[in-house]
Amino acid sequence: ETGVTQTPRHLVMGMTNKKSLKCEQHLGHNAMYWYKQSAKKPLELMFVYSLEERVENNSVPSRFSPECPNSSHLFLHLHTLQPEDSALYLCASSQRSGESFGQETQYFGPGTRLLVL
Amino acid sequence: QKEVEQDPGPLSVPEGAIVSLNCTYSNSAFQYFMWYRQYSRKGPELLMYTYSSGNKEDGRFTAQVDKSSKYISLFIRDSQPSDSATYLCAMSGVAGGFKTIFGAGTRLFVKA
Numbered sequence: 666e667t668g669v670t671q672t673p674r675h676l677v678m679g680m681t682n683k684k685s686l687k688c689e690q691h692l693g694h695n696a697m698y699w700y701k702q703s704a705k706k707p708l709e710l711m712f713v714y715s716l717e718e719r720v721e722n723n724s725v726p727s728r729f730s731p732e733c734p735n736s737s738h739l740f741l742h743l744h745t746l747q748p749e750d751s752a753l754y755l756c757a758s759s760q761r762s763g764e765s766f767g768q769e770t771q772y773f774g775p776g777t778r779l780l781v782l
Numbered sequence: 783q784k785e786v787e788q789d790p791g792p793l794s795v796p797e798g799a800i801v802s803l804n805c806t807y808s809n810s811a812f813q814y815f816m817w818y819r820q821y822s823r824k825g826p827e828l829l830m831y832t833y834s835s836g837n838k839e840d841g842r843f844t845a846q847v848d849k850s851s852k853y854i855s856l857f858i859r860d861s862q863p864s865d866s867a868t869y870l871c872a873m874s875g876v877a878g879g880f881k882t883i884f885g886a887g888t889r890l891f892v893k894a
Contacts, residue, residue, distance in 0.1 A: 669825070705790050708826075708870070708884040721881070755825050770816075771882065773825030 667691055669774035671756050677780045678746065686741040686777045688756030696761045697739040698771065699731060702753040714739060715761055746781045753778050785809055788871055788885030797894050801858040805871035805885045808852065812883075813875040815847050817856045820868045820887065829869075830856065861892045 669690045678684050690697060699711040713721035714733040728750075730742040739756055757771040788805045795801055803817075814833055818826035830845040832838045832854075838845045844857040854873075858865055871885040 671825075705886055707784075707786065707788075707886045710881065757825075770828050770831065773818075773827065775823070775825045778823075 669756060669758055669772050671754075671774035671777050673777055674775065675778045675780075677782065678743070679782055680746060680748075682746075683742070683744040685743065686754055686756075686779075688739040688741075688774055690737055690739075690756075690758035690772070690774075692758055692760075692772060694758040694760045694772070695736055696759045696769075697733060697736075698757040698759075699739065699741050700755040700757065702755055702776070708755070711741075743779075746779075748781050751779055751781045785883050786871065786873065786885045789888055790886050792889040792891055794891040794893060795861055797861060797863060797892055799861050799892070801856075801861050801865070801890060801892075803856040803858075803869050803871075803888050803890070805854050805873075806852055807854070807873060807883075809875070809883075810849070810852065811875045812873040814873060815845070815854050816872040816874075816882075817843075817845055818870040818872060818884075820870060822867075826870055863892050863894045866890055866892050 672687045696715045698713050701709045701711055710723050711725045712731045717733050728745050732740040753776040755776045756774040759769040759771045761769055786807045817830045819829045820826040830843055832845045832847050835847050835849045842859045846855040868887040868889050870887040872882050874882040
């Protein structure tokens with residue numbers, strides 16, 4: 666496996682279900698991201714983990730709960746979602762350093778297409 | 783006002799045409815400008831990366847940044863059907879803690 670992988674690729678869930686999205690990066694990077702992509706809207710940054718510590722939480726509802734057990738894996742735990750949460754959820758990774766000043770390239774996974782009924 | 787504005791299209795051109803994709807932005811602190819390409823059912827992949835104003839060329843692709851006008855462009859020469867995708871502009875800089883801000887993406891169709 667190379668790059669950034671995500672599972673599952675597609676997920677349909679009811680509003681009362683609990684599910685988890687998984688992301689794995691094989692690039693040796695030290696930062697991982699969750700984004701939400703809705704039709705005709707910009708990518709919305711949800712969470713950033715750097716060296717396994719959460720460094721950013723963009724006012725995301727508590728029904729989304731991230732977990733980063735190590736620098737290669739990132740999870741997004743979902744519970745009691747709403748239909749408006751249906752979207753493509755993208756994971757990305759990058760190599761951050763003290764001198765990168767935001768110029769590090771983010772590498773994206775293929776995404777998980779989520780439908781909440 | 784949105785930080786980054788990008789026309790969602792769709793933009794439809796014949797094969798061989800020159801394509802011009804554009805974004806405008808409002809935050810003058812942005813320093814790094816990127817273009818990502820996203821094929822259907824795939825994640826975005828980095829296409830071009832530029833720092834500050836000027837042009838950068840890579841094969842059929844040219845990225846242009848005009849910081850005085852807060853305007854960036856991506857030109858595709860001799861467009862091919864395989865160029866059909868959504869193109870996302872993105873930028874980052876000192877402001878906002880170096881967060882990368884994405885445009886909504888422009889959907890491009892190149893007809894054979």
